[in-house]
Amino acid sequence: MPNAPVIGTSRPAEVVARENGLTIGNARKTFATPEGGVVKALDGVSLQIRDGEFFVMLGPSGCGKTTLLRAIAGLEILDSGEIYLGRDRIDSLPAYSRPVNTVFQSYALFPHLTVADNIAFGLQMERVPKAEIATRVAEMMALVRLDGLGGRLPSQLSGGQQQRVALARALAKRPRVLLLDEPLAALDLKLRRGMQDELRRLQRTTGVTFVFVTHDQEEALSLGDRIAVFSNGIPVQVGTAEEIYERPVNRFVADFIGESNFLTVPLNDEGEFRVADGPWLELPEPVFAGPDGTLTVAVRPERLVLDGSAPELVRGRLSEVVYMGTDLHVRVALSDGTSLAVRVSPPFEQLSLTPGADVVVGASPSHLRPLAVEL
Numbered sequence: 097m098p099n100a101p102v103i104g105t106s107r108p109a110e111v112v113a114r115e116n117g118l119t120i121g122n123a124r125k126t127f128a129t130p131e132g133g134v135v136k137a138l139d140g141v142s143l144q145i146r147d148g149e150f151f152v153m154l155g156p157s158g159c160g161k162t163t164l165l166r167a168i169a170g171l172e173i174l175d176s177g178e179i180y181l182g183r184d185r186i187d188s189l190p191a192y193s194r195p196v197n198t199v200f201q202s203y204a205l206f207p208h209l210t211v212a213d214n215i216a217f218g219l220q221m222e223r224v225p226k227a228e229i230a231t232r233v234a235e236m237m238a239l240v241r242l243d244g245l246g247g248r249l250p251s252q253l254s255g256g257q258q259q260r261v262a263l264a265r266a267l268a269k270r271p272r273v274l275l276l277d278e279p280l281a282a283l284d285l286k287l288r289r290g291m292q293d294e295l296r297r298l299q300r301t302t303g304v305t306f307v308f309v310t311h312d313q314e315e316a317l318s319l320g321d322r323i324a325v326f327s328n329g330i331p332v333q334v335g336t337a338e339e340i341y342e343r344p345v346n347r348f349v350a351d352f353i354g355e356s357n358f359l360t361v362p363l364n365d366e367g368e369f370r371v372a373d374g375p376w377l378e379l380p381e382p383v384f385a386g387p388d389g390t391l392t393v394a395v396r397p398e399r400l401v402l403d404g405s406a407p408e409l410v411r412g413r414l415s416e417v418v419y420m421g422t423d424l425h426v427r428v429a430l431s432d433g434t435s436l437a438v439r440v441s442p443p444f445e446q447l448s449l450t451p452g453a454d455v456v457v458g459a460s461p462s463h464l465r466p467l468a469v470e471l
């Protein structure tokens with residue numbers, strides 16, 4: 097009965113997950129520092145990256161992103177943990193026999209080889225037949241829009257074009273996973289934005305799984321199907337750009353991605369909170385208060401309003417109003433001495449927002465994010 101429905105599965109979820117994508121299980125890596133100390137670069141990382149996904153690893157400098165990328169590539173050996181590609185365990189394979197390829201920030205092109213020869217290099221090493229190499233090089237040059245530049249040396253190309261050669265070279269071997277370590281960091285802002293569009297297009301066209309490391313949160317939000325935010329050697333949150341921006345799991349994520357107001361608020365017996373001398377409000381979701389009876393609520397400046405269009409959060413006095421063209425950056429001083437950042441979008445002319453004016457700050461409950469107490 098080939099078409100009989102399959103009802104349920106007795107296989108554990110992790111076994112099913114491992115059949116596809118890239119699975120990292122409890123990866124640990126420490127380094128001895130020259131000063132005689134020890135750094136935990138990876139402190140028990142578990143991640144499931146899906147086939148054909150644009151996956152971004154984001155975090156501040158030193159949080160372990162590059163170490164994990166290098167471990168996937170085989171350039172770093174884990175102290176413990178496992179890496180699977182589909183059902184195959186790859187963490188004990190030498191780098192050259194893993195079906196992954198890496199693009200570095202430095203491009204690492206061969207300066208004495210032409211663009212076409214740079215792209216062909218890996219294929220020649222694998223003894224791919226000549227005719228096949230020629231076809232694939234032409235295909236790759238078209239893919240990264242470098243037609244006509246095959247005879248040039250890297251030094252005769254712009255930074256953006258060199259980066260395209262590096263991408264073409266890495267994709268020519270048709271890896272299952274392409275690892276990208278801050279590949280756009282050396283480009284100026286405008287070129288960088290252009291290359292981000294290009295990378296998304298390349299990823300969609302080829303269907304290759306991209307694992308992309310960056311410390312630039314805007315880049316991460318614009319590129320990633322999903323993003324892992326790293327801190328101190330572990331991913332603290334994994335989710336879509338929207339999930340991470342709108343529902344950060346803790347203060348670190350709320351602070352690292354975008355801008356947030358962090359309000360320390362008391363909680364009463366009814367489970368309500370208030371900001372400074374504002375009205376008592378219901379919590380949008382139940383959260384435990386810290387030992388001192390307070391909790392932290394995060395709210396984005398652009399989610400606060402001054403025009404009465406959302407329920408009152410607190411009253412205050414404008415202490416600063418900065419005109420930024422597309423919006424106003426405003427600070428509101430509260431009775432308890434704290435100050436709130438608020439972004440006001442146009443039209444703001446009727447609101448008569450001048451320093452010293454009394455204002456009512458409003459917020460919809462769904463935009464208030466109580467943060468779990470960090471133990």
Ligand SMILES: Nc1ncnc2c1ncn2[C@@H]1O[C@H](COP(=O)(O)OP(=O)(O)OP(=O)(O)O)[C@@H](O)[C@H]1O
Pocket residue numbers: 127128129135136137155156157158159160161162163164311
């Ligand atoms: N070969 C090494 N020897 C000693 N310490 C290392 C080595 N490689 C990395 N580290 C340390 O391990 C930690 C994680 O480094 P890693 O390069 O993975 O961070 P990162 O998040 O990629 O940072 P960046 O964005 O600055 O590259 C850092 O504290 C770093 O100093």
